[in-house]
Amino acid sequence: MSRICRLRVTFNQLRSFHCVSVRLSTFVSPTTPYSDKYYKPIITEGAAGFDKLVIPKDFRADNQSLTTESQEKLAEIVGTFDAEISAVVGYGSGILPQNGYDKPDKEKQLDFIFLVEDTGKFHKENCKQNPSHYSTGSQTLINWWQGSGIYFNPYVLIKDKLTKYGVTSRRSAFMDLSEWSSLYFAGRLQKPVNYIKEDNMLRFLNQYNLKNAMTIAIFLMQANQFSERQLYEQITSISYLGDFRMYVGGENPNKVKNIVSKQFQYFKKLYDPILQYFIRRNYLVITDNDETNRTFKTNLTTTARINLISSLPLKFRTQLYSKYPESSVKEIARDEKLPENIRGLITSTIIYSSLIQGLKGLFTAGLLKSLKYSIAKRRKSS
Template identity: 40%
Template sequence: MILAVSDPLAWHKQNIMQHSSDYSFLKFLGPSAINYVSNLGAGIYFNPFVDVNINGTPLELKYGVTSVDTLIDDLANWSTMYLAGRLHKPVAIVQNSPQLLFLNQYNLANAVKLSALLLNKQSIKESELYLSIAGLSYMGDPRLKVQGENPDKVKNIVENQFSLFKNLYKPILDNYFPNLIQSIHGDSDSGDRVYHVNLSEEQIAHIIIELPRKFRSRLFNILKERYGNELAKDLLVQEMIAEPTLKVLTSKPIGSESTVSYNDLLGFTQTSSASLLSEIPKHDWEYLPTEYKVEISPFIRKLASDLKQHPEILRSTLSQTVEDTVGSSALVQSVKGILTAGVVRSWKYAAAKRRKYLQAQTKRQN
């Protein structure tokens, strides 16, 4: 269970007063220390092995606390893909908001597009796509590398929740990408449908330019040496690398910077001249039409052309970007667990994960 709250510091202060047994020794350092630790890594604080009683039924659960701003940032930018990755899978949302609902649709749509690039096949089964999507947040996870997690976890998640994945992604697959993904055959309500995927050079360029901004910046940083000549002439991509985070929420006025309306942006894009970027505030460049951004970007066009001709570069570079995004924050979260759970509960948690790994290995051998 994950709670996204507006003020984690105030929340922890109140929760320590009411449920101090949920916390490790960090509670003796005060809520400020807990909030500091929470902000490390993926920006979430977990309390594991908490005993609760719901309607007379005793339960043991693990709950995490994060800020609404951290959740929004990860959905919009894929800064760590820690929270966004959890929402790639079917979850029960107790309370939603229009903004979070909209951003999660963006998150889910990008998970589909990224998985289509990673699979890089003209036709894919629905189950293949869901396995790729569910596996994104485990790529680079140190727990898998040290045999501290069930190696069949992703497979089990998809097989046990296939109908829920279908409910989550079918509206997106049927309506969001008519030029990219089309259903070939299969029962629309049950079974494993097959989709045709149009990974033309144009579609590859469109997918890459539309990926969440922090993730996209990491991808461009990996490739900037290979395409240095194109990058030197590309103000748009230079700005994307220099400012890797899209600020979704801001309480600060833009101030003296000029502003343009959406109609103004469309008017500017009637010509393909990249020099017109100087007439548009940099904070509005992200909202230019995709076709225009591709047209004025030599870096993106060259990148898409090469990736179409050399799919192995596409797959390895995207995989490295996902691993870089997931790995560092997942490692910090694992180390944080010793502090947030305490030594005894951390050992109990690690032992439980190790048992699941050994059980999966035994099942494979049989």
Template identity: 35%
Template sequence: MAGTKAVVACPSLYSKILESTFPQHFSFCFAYGSGVFRQSGSDITNNMIDMIFTVEDPPAWHKENISRNPNHYSALRLLGYKTVARIQENWGAKVYFNALVPIKDAGVTIKYGVVSRSALVTDLLDWNKLYLAGRLHKPVEVIRKTSDSQLRSALQLNLHSAVHTALLMLPENFSEHEFYITISSLSYAGDFRMMFGEDKKKVHKIVEPQMESFRELYSPVINSLSDFLEVSKESGLCSQDASPVARIHHLNQLPRAPQRAVVRLWNRDSRKLRQDTEDTLRAIAYDPDCGLFLLECIKDIVSASSIQQSLKGILTAGIFKSLRYGGNKILKMIKS
């Protein structure tokens, strides 16, 4: 699942960050973003490294981390590790971030999030938040592999879900570049930061330098869907079965949250006879606007989680770090 490694973000650097700084009670860890993978028009050496720690016991992990690294936290740490863990588990996308953390031994600045294994698995399978699931649609650098079979399975199913969703939104013929752009755009659809605070060309800058990493990541999924999708390695052109039968298959494979949302949206029209899930999905498959229905539902999921998580970030990072972090994002947006 790892993409092309950046020169600055080598395995020895990650080892130095993990071993010298953090509690070791985590089961899965990955790094992502412009500080890990080179993006078009960006100097990777100047970018913050983003990391995610997956833990079994958030209160215990925060207790030890606050003891070791109190300066990583905002004033929320004064309320105790149990409060920090409750904020993580009950607010926003169930991730607790500490931003703009200098790691002096490694000479880098990082932002790291903490998520429980159960919350991550739920998002990967159901897309109830489409937050970390969306980040894992793109190449990441796995720093510590998981030995948990449920999490490994959820990580793979998340990639399959991304392909089924993208195919419903794409026409019969499209380019490989469009395919990965569509997948990468899912977690940004409806994100208010894309209107104010994010680089407007962010998705293209992610995909274009990493085409080979995307191919490596999605090749097993594409091979498993050979009855529905063909990708030419020579020309980079793709063609899919766009028939209602194929659409029904993709709709049935959607994660629980967007699938239920599509059914609710379809049945909201009072002129239509209310149908059960199976009949509704079959009806949607015959509608030429099927992809648009799905996109609206994806936007609603992402919009809610991105707003909640951003408000939560003001608390977890503190006012000064939030202003600094937000200012950096706005500068990138202006430059783009």
């Protein structure tokens, strides 16, 4: 998988690097140890630091290689598209197992997100090949609804499989991973996903995203001692804070536990290098080394909390600091209301992006498809 030597990248110069995924056998895998030093340019400058970002020689992120038995079939579905696609992420209950979602395979919707270089070019070519996937043939409307977010085409049949695919630019996806600008794409990748078509930059940025997700989860934990399962449940819950579907019955209220329960071994593999980083830095201490479900306690000194806060995504960090206009980072780190402020900031970020996506879906999917999708979601939540 390691085809990358040292190289400099910009949003407009990133190229695809395709790797052969391996099946999940154990959560321990060859992975480049996590270090903030790799991400200094984006930690200090955000998106403006991409020109200085360097992928380490022989970088590997095998912890993110989470494939399924239907890998070839998923690749075949993606392969039906003529328009160029840089990377594809498969997610949701149709791709990876979740408790409470035991429909026959033929009834499961397969969820994908396509990362493309130019969304306008993709839609223009895709409309010619798959006009029935769209609610309108107007390129002006499609491009307007696309914006900087994700454009979804749900409930389309591809190779006799019910499919939903979202389209986003690599620039927007990478921006969210590195700055948490919306936490819509980044939130999905904080949970196990299946890379149907991948590139190393996506994996590289997601290691930073995973580390930040664990940072937030530890800050939000109400107890200073917790199990590994509880940690992954806290991480999973991050992307649902502020998701309006959780408040209107559009999502299963037990969704977080359902995901972690069925995908626990995937989480263990995905977060193993990040956990090792926290343990090496003495931020977490193992109190019970049970190989099935370890127990940890936090060891967050003021210096440790400053280090963790100071390496959070720039946009998110700036918004957090704005809640403390006259305070130093040390004072912020010691504030008893820090978890509350972090939770509020995440909630406000996600509620905005989830509402925008929800409204956008009414137009991009069409009224009938939107109603069908909403009814299906409500049935799942019951």
